[in-house]
Every structure is written in structure tokens, then in C-alpha cells.
Amino acid sequence: MxxxxxxxxxxxxxxxxxxxxxxxxxxxxxxxxxxxxxxxxxxxxxxxxxxxxxxxxxFPGLVDIHVHLREPGYEYKETIESGCKAGLKGGFTTLCCMPNTRPPNDNKTITEYIVQKGRSLRLCNVHPIGAITKKQDGKELSEVGIMKDSGCVAFSDDGRPVTNSLIMRRALEYAKVFDVPIISHAEDVYLSDDGVMNEGYVSTHLGLKGIPAEAEVIMIKRDIELAALTGGSLHIAHVSTAGGVSAIREAKSLGINVTAETTPHYFHITEDYVNGYNTSAKVNPPLRTQKDVQAIRQGLHDGSIDCIATDHAPHHRDDKECEFDRAAFGISGLETALALGLKLVEDGVLSLSTLIEKMTIAPSNILKLGKGTLREGAxxxxxxxxxxxxxxxxxxxxxxxxxxxxxxxxxxxxxxxxxxxxxxxxxxxxxxxx
Amino acid sequence: MYKDLISIKDLSTQDIDLIISTAISFKEVLQRDIKKVPTLRGKTAINLFFEPSTRTKTSFELAQKRLSTDVINFTVPTSSVVKGESLFDTIKTIEAYGVDFIIIRHQSSGVPYLVSRFANASIINAGDGINEHPTQALLDTFTIIERKGAVAGLNIAIVGDIFHSRVARSNIYCLTKLGANVRLIAPNTLLPKGIENENVHIYTNLDKGIKDADVIMTLRIQKERQSGGFLSTTEEYFRFWGLTRKKMASAKPDVIVMHPGPMNRGVEIASEVCDSLHSVIYDQVVNGLAVRMAVLYLLSSAKLNYTGSL
The missing domain is CATH 2.30.40.10 (Urease, subunit C, domain 1)
Known part of the structure; x- marks a missing residue:
């Protein structure tokens, strides 16, 4: 009706x-x-x-360009249906889901499965993000063009960042042909060295292995350089560090084609939440320090960070109620993101209109979804x-x-x-x- | 009243004093002809070791037997845990037997803390990951007090792999709490970030770090650290950070040398040092027994106040 x-x-x-x-x-x-x-x-x-x-x-229905819907393969953690229902409750009408399913979304069969499932459910608009490389193993490029035709709106190896700079260069060059952005989960995995939280006094205090902020900053800088080299379209996922914000700000001032997102947990809470070996605060990139929280807020305020995503990463309790270093990384974020965003308005970081922009038209424009607007005909x-x-x-x-x-x-x-x-x-x- | 010993950070100086004075009494018991007392008769302890251990497990088991506790050892090979029963299911199963003490060693930091939050039994941390090993720090403190009278004001140097050492962390918390001047000596690769906030002095040079030291605590260097880029060769380590008689000359003449064991002679400590009169390494072993008896006894009678700050 x-x-x-x-x-x-x-x-x-x-x-x-x-x-x-x-x-x-x-x-x-x-x-x-x-x-x-x-x-x-x-x-x-x-x-x-x-x-x-x-x-x-x-508002226009909210657009989240970074979620994990876990299907196919991890339906015990989430399904496209349960994820969409969570999204609707949280005010989201469009979800872009990362490729780290089982098997990973590195071919058109999986892409088509997700697209069809999303359409038949008729809940949120579901757009898959394809893997940059086959099996997300950073070696051979996926069929970017074919997968785009099947419905992929961007490409990312997400939690398994492309360590080989040459492959990343080729990915940015190749994706440019098809006019799709490459999303970088910026992490130097050698520097993170199986760390489980931010490196610093708190990690030492808890006896947990730390991931230094530089693991993120170094990779953001590498990918910015490669974006400059190739002219490819680069989107930095879940920025968590002050150094990352500075690097993106500088790149933008130089006219490099880079966009960035952050998530509510990086602008509200710090590594202190890990105290008590709290696995619900175990996330990658890890929760950082107050200085980083302030920098993320500044980055949102001055536009260095274009949009807010959730990195909705649902896990079964069995994967979280265990030893801290064995627990899965991730936060279930779709149902709290809007209210946590509105808290930024209350805190004077963003106007209501800018907040909504960063949760609707801005992310939609980054992935060219044509969503996030109430214009006539939309x-x-x-x-x-x-x-x-x-x-x-x-x-x-x-x-x-x-x-x-x-x-x-x-x-x-x-x-x-x-x-x-x-x-x-x-x-x-x-x-x-x- | 708390029932567990998870972290030195939880203890007040009064708690530490009480544990040491109780340990002194139990050490006296250990020197008798008949070393067994009926103090904890009817109590049951399970030694739950998820990581291989010989000395700590033996020490706990003997302490339990000396107190007439019924003891069960439950060693879990790491391999079966990977795909098998969850940690919490294991603990709940053991709890169902109605045990009074669960002594846990686990490769993951925080496990004794997490377990203590739901278990009814007294949980004693026998070493968790790279986090803490509180009874080791207490036995080291006991040994220092026995030799030096008190800890406050002493220059105590801890040398070696601070980064991976739960012994070092517990000792740092314990000895700084008691007023020692604690110095950490290690190459930068083996110093955890932020440790300087613990009211310690950091040295990368051994000679400078042990100047006028009353106590030198050496830590085990594991060979596998070479592959992680933490150090180059054990030979180079010995040259710069290995404790030799010659290097010890800058310490106080009556300096005592400690090691939590097992030692690598010729890596972190020279044989001439560990076999010298400065060495209190075998006192540490005996004192470990007495301290663990004290901890078991005090926890069962809820005598610790836990007024320490986190």
C-alpha cells in the first residue's frame, strides 16, 4: 500500500x-x-x-557498507535473514556484506547466492562485497568484472589484508577498469604478530599480546601510496588510530582518491574495556586509547573520515565465552550504531544532519549504491x-x-x-x- | 572475603606479610622429622595443568600432601583442548566433584581470573600465559626477606626476558608494592610496552643495572625467542646479559642471585654464579613449598583481606 x-x-x-x-x-x-x-x-x-x-x-534508510552476515557457511553466527532483521531494527535499509564467508565470496556463484537470498527475503537491500583475491589468500585476483556483473559493489580481503604490495597495486589498477573501489582492512599482520588487543600499558597489565597502532598506520600509508600510484579508488575500512586519521587527512589534501570509514566503538570506547578479559571488547582493529578516540571524532568532524559503518561482526557465544586469546574478534553493531552515532550529536562532534549524511548518502556514494536519499524518484x-x-x-x-x-x-x-x-x-x- | 589467589595486584602489603609469616611457620614444619600436619585433612585439591610443568606442579602437590589434602592431578595436553572440551566445561566438570581448591596453570593469560568468577572452589593461579605467577613472586619475596630481613629499600635487578615472563610481572608487582627499587634489565625487544609505568627503572646495560644491587633475579631465556627476532644468538645474549662472576663485581658484595628455574647454564647465568654462595636457588625451592602451604591454609580459612588496589 x-x-x-x-x-x-x-x-x-x-x-x-x-x-x-x-x-x-x-x-x-x-x-x-x-x-x-x-x-x-x-x-x-x-x-x-x-x-x-x-x-x-x-531520515533516508541508513546504509552500512561494512557488515558480516556470515552466510554461507557460518549460519550459527548469523544468517542473511537474522542480520537483515537486526539491520531493520537498527534503522538500516542497505547492508554491504564482507566476503569472509565459508567458502569465501570469491566467485560469482557465491555472489549470486547472496544476492538471490537477499532479494527473496525482501528485508534490507543486500549488496555483497567480493574478495580481492581467490580464497582471500592474497595471491591471485578474483574475477572482479564477472562478480561485479553478478552484484558485488566493492572488493576487499577484509580480515586477511593483502600483504603483498604488488598484488594490492594490481588490484587497485584492475578494479579501476570496472569502476569498483577496493576496501582495505589496513593491518600489517607481521607487526600485529598474533596480538589480541591494543599494545600499551593495558596489554602489559593484562599479560596479553598487543597490536601496535602502527600496524594500522603503516598499511593505511602503503595503500594511500598505491592509490596515488594507480589512481585506483581506495576505501579504508574501520579506522581506529590517530595516525590513520592524519594519514588520510593528508592524502585527501593531496587529492588522492581515498575515502574512509570508522565505527561507533572507535569513537566511544577504549582499550580499558578489555579489562577483566572482556571478550565482547575483543575486536580487530583493537580498541585504542582516549587520544585515538579524540582523533577519530576530530576526523569525523573535519571530514577526513567520510562515513560511519558498523563492522557488524556477530559471533556465537561459544566463540566468545572462552580464553581471551582464543576468542573471536568482532562486535555485533547494527542495533546500537544509530544511538551511538546520535551520542556524537549530543557531544557536539557532529550536527544531526552531518551524522545522517555519514550514515546514508556518504557511504552510498562511496560504493555508488544510489541509496541514502529521499529525492523524488528514489x-x-x-x-x-x-x-x-x-x-x-x-x-x-x-x-x-x-x-x-x-x-x-x-x-x-x-x-x-x-x-x-x-x-x-x-x-x-x-x-x-x- | 576472597577465596582465590589470582594476582599479586589484589594483595595488600598486610596480606603479603601474613603469607610470608605463615610460610615461616610452615618452613619450620618442613624441617621436622615428620613433615606432615593434619591442617587440611578432608579437603580436596585438583592440580589442573594445561601446560607442562614439573617443578610448580611438584611443589603444589607436595605442599598439599604435607597439609594432608587429598590431591588429584589433572594434566590436559594442549592438543586435546584445541578441538575438545571447552575450558569452562572442564572446570565445571571438576567442580562437580566438590573440590575445595583448583590450582590452574594455563597458556592463556586471564584464565584463572575468568574461572574464579564462576567457580565455588578456591582458585590458585599457578601461572597464566605471560601474565602472572603469584606464588613464585611470594616465594621469591620470602627468600629475599629471609636473607635480607626486609624488601623495602633494596636494589633488586630482574634480568632477562621480561616480555614473556609471568614470573617477572608478579615479582614487579610484589616487590614494588613492598618498597623495593626494582630495576629491569633486558634488550628493548624483551621489554613489554608500558612497563616503565610500574615504578621500575629500565636498563639495557647489565653492568649499570646491577650496580649496588642487593638482589639479582635472572630469568630463563627460551631458545625459540631467536626465531621471533627478540634476540640473535644465545651466545650473544650471554655476552651482554648473562650473569658472570666478573660482571657481578659492581653489585653489593653480599648480593644474592635468584632464578625461578629451570636454568640454562651459559645462557642467562654462568655456572660459577649459580653454584656460588651468592646463589639462593635451592632456598627458593624449599620456600616455594612453604609459601604454597601458607597460601592453601590461608585461603581455606579466609584469612586474606585483599585490600590491595588493582
Whole structure:
């Protein structure tokens, strides 16, 4: 059924809108936006579902260009379905999933499987990210062109960074032919040397092996140099260090084609969360220091960091409730990201409009998804958010199969109450249905 | 009242004093003809070693037997843990037997802490990863006090692989807490980042580091560190950081030399040193027994206050 969202405070950075108005959705598309308090003629039409969202905010559906949906192969951790449901609850309408499935998404068969599964579920828009190299082993390039035709929107070896600089150079050159970005999980794995948390006083204090910040910074710098050399399109995943932010800022000032994302855990919490051998705070790159948190916030503020992703990495409790050094890396992030982002607005780091930009149109533009906008004719992917609703994060309440969150017990503000994909209501917290 | 011994960081100086004075009493027992006392008769201890150990396990087992504790040894070969039972299932299974003490050694740092949070039995850390080995630090402290009267104000040099040494970490926490001037001597590759925040002095030069030392504690150098780029050859290590009689000349004349064992003669310590009158290495072994008896006794009677700060 077609929908009119009435009287919501619409924030759409792609169109420069930040005011109260109505949105008319027809045939799965944004038909028009009526600003101010005018009456939509469609209101009198039959077959229109009129939803009054006065007092609530309306944003383009959130876009997350870095998630792990675990399917195929690790369905005990997450499935495309459970991940999408977690996304919808978190206000996300588009998810781009990393290739470290089993088998990895390094060929069109896996790509097509993910695309088909996503389409048939009709929950979020699901776009796979393909592996740069076959088996993600950093040796031979995957069929980038064929996989792009099958639906891959970017290429990354994610958790297994390409250590060989020559292969990375070739990947950037080759991907340029097909106009797809290369996403770098920037980590010098020799320097991280099987570390399990940030290297520093806390790691020494806990007797845990550390990963120095330089493991990230060195790789970001290498990949920036290779992007400059090749003119390829480079996106840096989950920036966690002050040094990484500086390197990206400098590269951008030199006009190098690089974009970057960070995630909520890098702008809110530090390595101190690992105290008590807390495996829910074990993530790669690791949680860093207060100095890094400040630098990440500054990077978001000044635009060095283009967008916010979640690096949603759900794990089964068996993979987390064990010895710290044997526990899996990763944080389940889809259901807390929006509220944690809104906390940046409260902290004065970003305006509401800039935050939404970094969670909608900016990531969409990086991967050329054509999403994250409420412009007329766009797919009607919309989220309605109650900015004043408070909640306490309870890991057992997560819809994701992964209950691994270090934010358990946090009191946060801002809840998505209605998530619409292609004009259909997919998530409705309050069962709004006038 | 806490029931476990996980970390030296948890202990107050009063707790440490109580453990040492109790150990002194038990050492007296060990010098009797009949060395067994009925103190913990009817109690059961399990020595759960996930990592091979000869001396620590023997020391705990003997301490338990001297106190009339029933003892079971449970050695878990690492290989079967990889794909087998989870750590917590193993612990819960053992707990179901109704044991009073679980003594744990594990290759992963933090395991005794994690186990102590759900187990009802008293958990004693017998060494976790590169984190801590609290009873070793307590027996070393006991040995120092026995020879020097007190720890406060002493110059204590710890030489060797600080990075991988849980013995070093527990000793750093214990000896600085008691007011010693602790110096760490090692090549930079073997010093963990941030250790300088522990109120210690760092030296890369052995001669400078042991100047006027009252105590020199040498640590075992493992050959496999060569492959990790931590050091070049054991020969070079011995030349620069191995403790020889000649190098010891800058220490105090009555300096004592310690080693947690097992020693590599000619790598971290010269035979002429470990066999000299300066060496207290065999005192450490006896004192280890007495300290472990003291810890078992004090934990079973909940006499430790744990007012130490983390």
C-alpha cells in the first residue's frame, strides 16, 4: 500500500532538507516531499496509508557498507535473514556484506547466492562485497568484472589484508577498469604478530599480546601510496588510530582518491574495556586509547573520515565465552550504531544532519549504491526515529544472533520506530498503523 | 572475603606479610622429622595443568600432601583442548566433584581470573600465559626477606626476558608494592610496552643495572625467542646479559642471585654464579613449598583481606 508519512522532521542531507514535512511514497518510490504544513492531495485518496509521525524524525534508510552476515557457511553466527532483521531494527535499509564467508565470496556463484537470498527475503537491500583475491589468500585476483556483473559493489580481503604490495597495486589498477573501489582492512599482520588487543600499558597489565597502532598506520600509508600510484579508488575500512586519521587527512589534501570509514566503538570506547578479559571488547582493529578516540571524532568532524559503518561482526557465544586469546574478534553493531552515532550529536562532534549524511548518502556514494536519499524518484528506503526515546542496551534483546556487544548496559537515546524498504514497512516498533 | 589467589595486584602489603609469616611457620614444619600436619585433612585439591610443568606442579602437590589434602592431578595436553572440551566445561566438570581448591596453570593469560568468577572452589593461579605467577613472586619475596630481613629499600635487578615472563610481572608487582627499587634489565625487544609505568627503572646495560644491587633475579631465556627476532644468538645474549662472576663485581658484595628455574647454564647465568654462595636457588625451592602451604591454609580459612588496589 502507498504511504504518506505526515508531519515528521525530515533530515535528508542529500537534498539539503532539514525541516518538518510530509513524504509521499508510491509504488515503492519517493513520489514527493511536501515541506511545511501543506496538505497533500493524496491524503484524501483511497488506498493510502496515512501515518502521522509528528514529533519524530525521518531520515533516508541508513546504509552500512561494512557488515558480516556470515552466510554461507557460518549460519550459527548469523544468517542473511537474522542480520537483515537486526539491520531493520537498527534503522538500516542497505547492508554491504564482507566476503569472509565459508567458502569465501570469491566467485560469482557465491555472489549470486547472496544476492538471490537477499532479494527473496525482501528485508534490507543486500549488496555483497567480493574478495580481492581467490580464497582471500592474497595471491591471485578474483574475477572482479564477472562478480561485479553478478552484484558485488566493492572488493576487499577484509580480515586477511593483502600483504603483498604488488598484488594490492594490481588490484587497485584492475578494479579501476570496472569502476569498483577496493576496501582495505589496513593491518600489517607481521607487526600485529598474533596480538589480541591494543599494545600499551593495558596489554602489559593484562599479560596479553598487543597490536601496535602502527600496524594500522603503516598499511593505511602503503595503500594511500598505491592509490596515488594507480589512481585506483581506495576505501579504508574501520579506522581506529590517530595516525590513520592524519594519514588520510593528508592524502585527501593531496587529492588522492581515498575515502574512509570508522565505527561507533572507535569513537566511544577504549582499550580499558578489555579489562577483566572482556571478550565482547575483543575486536580487530583493537580498541585504542582516549587520544585515538579524540582523533577519530576530530576526523569525523573535519571530514577526513567520510562515513560511519558498523563492522557488524556477530559471533556465537561459544566463540566468545572462552580464553581471551582464543576468542573471536568482532562486535555485533547494527542495533546500537544509530544511538551511538546520535551520542556524537549530543557531544557536539557532529550536527544531526552531518551524522545522517555519514550514515546514508556518504557511504552510498562511496560504493555508488544510489541509496541514502529521499529525492523524488528514489527507492523509498526510509527510517523514522524517535530521538527522545531512551533505552538500555541489553545484549539479550539483540535481534542479531550475535550478542557480542561491549555496550551492554549503556543508557542510550534514539530509537528507530519504523523502517521502510522499497515502500514497504519492514519494521514497526510501536505498530503504528492509523 | 576472597577465596582465590589470582594476582599479586589484589594483595595488600598486610596480606603479603601474613603469607610470608605463615610460610615461616610452615618452613619450620618442613624441617621436622615428620613433615606432615593434619591442617587440611578432608579437603580436596585438583592440580589442573594445561601446560607442562614439573617443578610448580611438584611443589603444589607436595605442599598439599604435607597439609594432608587429598590431591588429584589433572594434566590436559594442549592438543586435546584445541578441538575438545571447552575450558569452562572442564572446570565445571571438576567442580562437580566438590573440590575445595583448583590450582590452574594455563597458556592463556586471564584464565584463572575468568574461572574464579564462576567457580565455588578456591582458585590458585599457578601461572597464566605471560601474565602472572603469584606464588613464585611470594616465594621469591620470602627468600629475599629471609636473607635480607626486609624488601623495602633494596636494589633488586630482574634480568632477562621480561616480555614473556609471568614470573617477572608478579615479582614487579610484589616487590614494588613492598618498597623495593626494582630495576629491569633486558634488550628493548624483551621489554613489554608500558612497563616503565610500574615504578621500575629500565636498563639495557647489565653492568649499570646491577650496580649496588642487593638482589639479582635472572630469568630463563627460551631458545625459540631467536626465531621471533627478540634476540640473535644465545651466545650473544650471554655476552651482554648473562650473569658472570666478573660482571657481578659492581653489585653489593653480599648480593644474592635468584632464578625461578629451570636454568640454562651459559645462557642467562654462568655456572660459577649459580653454584656460588651468592646463589639462593635451592632456598627458593624449599620456600616455594612453604609459601604454597601458607597460601592453601590461608585461603581455606579466609584469612586474606585483599585490600590491595588493582
Amino acid at each position: 502507498d504511504i504518506i508519512l505526515k508531519n515528521g522532521h525530515i533530515v535528508d542531507p542529500s537534498a539539503g532538507i532539514n525541516t518538518v514535512g510530509h513524504i509521499v511514497v508510491k509504488d515503492g518510490k519517493i513520489k514527493k516531499i511536501i515541506l511545511a504544513s501543506g496538505i497533500a492531495e493524496e491524503e484524501t485518496a483511497k488506498d493510502m496509508q496515512i501515518i502521522d509521525v509528528a514529533g519524530l524524525h525521518v 527507492d523509498a528506503d526510509i527510517v523514522v526515529v524517535d530521538l527522545n526515546m531512551e533505552f538500555t542496551v541489553d545484549k539479550e534483546d539483540l535481534v542479531s544472533k550475535g550478542k557480542n556487544t561491549p555496550f551492554h548496559g549503556w543508557r542510550l537515546k534514539g530509537v528507530s520506530v519504523l523502517t521502510i524498504v522499497d515502500g514497504d514497512i519492514k519494521y514497526n516498533l510501536k505498530q503504528v498503523n492509523q
